[in-house]
Amino acid sequence: xxxxxxxxxxxxxxxxxxxxxxxxxxxxxxxxxxxxxxxxxxxxxxxxxxxxxxxxxxxxxxxxxxxxxxxxxxxxxxxxxxxxxxxxxxxxxxxxxxxxxxxxxxxxxxxxxxxxxxxxxxxxxxxxxxxxxxxxxxxxxxxxxxxxxxxxxxxxxxxxxxxxxxxxxxxxxxxxxxxxxxxxxxxxxxxxxxxxxxxxxxxxxxxxxxxxxxxxxxxxxxxxxxxxxxxxxxxxxxxxxxxxxxxxxxxxxxxxxxxxxxxxxxxxxxxxxxxxxxx
Numbered sequence: 001x002x003x004x005x006x007x008x009x010x011x012x013x014x015x016x017x018x019x020x021x022x023x024x025x026x027x028x029x030x031x032x033x034x035x036x037x038x039x040x041x042x043x044x045x046x047x048x049x050x051x052x053x054x055x056x057x058x059x060x061x062x063x064x065x066x067x068x069x070x071x072x073x074x075x076x077x078x079x080x081x082x083x084x085x086x087x088x089x090x091x092x093x094x095x096x097x098x099x100x101x102x103x104x105x106x107x108x109x110x111x112x113x114x115x116x117x118x119x120x121x122x123x124x125x126x127x128x129x130x131x132x133x134x135x136x137x138x139x140x141x142x143x144x145x146x147x148x149x150x151x152x153x154x155x156x157x158x159x160x161x162x163x164x165x166x167x168x169x170x171x172x173x174x175x176x177x178x179x180x181x182x183x184x185x186x187x188x189x190x191x192x193x194x195x196x197x198x199x200x201x202x203x204x205x206x207x208x209x210x211x212x213x214x215x216x217x218x219x220x221x222x223x224x225x226x227x228x229x230x231x232x233x234x235x236x237x238x239x240x241x242x243x244x245x246x247x248x249x250x251x252x253x254x255x256x257x258x259x260x261x262x263x264x265x266x267x268x269x270x271x272x273x274x275x276x277x278x279x
Contacts, residue, residue: 040151041116043192046218062172065093073107078249079270081109103128113271116151222247
């Protein structure tokens with residue numbers, strides 16, 4: 001009869017978690033451990049890489065104006081969006097057609113989620129001074145988006161609001177609905193999966209220290225310091241992940257039995273996660 005080495009590496013896929021562990025006798029967990037979360041209800045979305053939010057259509061049909069500008073922004077550990085800089089505004093209208101360079105832009109917004117329901121609030125604005133019809137005029141354009149993602153029904157819906165103005169020439173606003181097929185959502189946002197990597201060390205007296213990293217499918221990472229307690233009677237471990245300065249706003253609690261992660265709960269980049277083995 002062929003023997004199976006009890007110390008060989010194993011992988012367990014259950015409840016939307018993929019675990020890569022090194023089984024051993026009951027002992028305080030020390031070394032490297034990783035878990036990949038694929039459960040959509042605990043998906044984490046990074047909107048800072050979405051092309052449709054980087055290259056904006058701010059057109060207003062009431063003004064017969066096509067307006068486009070590009071922005072760069074970040075999404076931090078608390079799920080807040082922020083960006084500012086210089087961009088070009090491309091305008092095609094009855095009063096002016098061309099590119100307005102050296103426009104200043106600003107981006108603000110938030111991303112949040114709970115129980116598989118994610119919400120995005122996003123506002124990007126650009127302004128510049130331009131010579132139009134023989135006068136210097138302040139030109140402004142704003143693109144606002146409110147989007148809801150439902151992982152249970154796999155739908156993305158929302159509203160957009162574009163506004164534009166040129167001093168002395170008037171202003172206008174256009175409002176409409178947003179709806180995308182799930183395939184388009186995945187193309188823009190990915191599948192929401194993320195990976196938790198732990199490096200744990202014995203700190204003495206059944207205490208645990210270490211570091212952790214959460215990597216989103218976009219490649220964005222959040223880093224943590226780890227503190228925990230091991231219970232030798234039940235062979236269970238409870239870990240608290242404390243965000244570094246760059247990851248401030250995110251926090252997790254992790255439970256382990258033996259060398260296996262059995263639960264991950266908390267917030268990552270403003271979005272709630274609650275994943276248990278067997279769910």
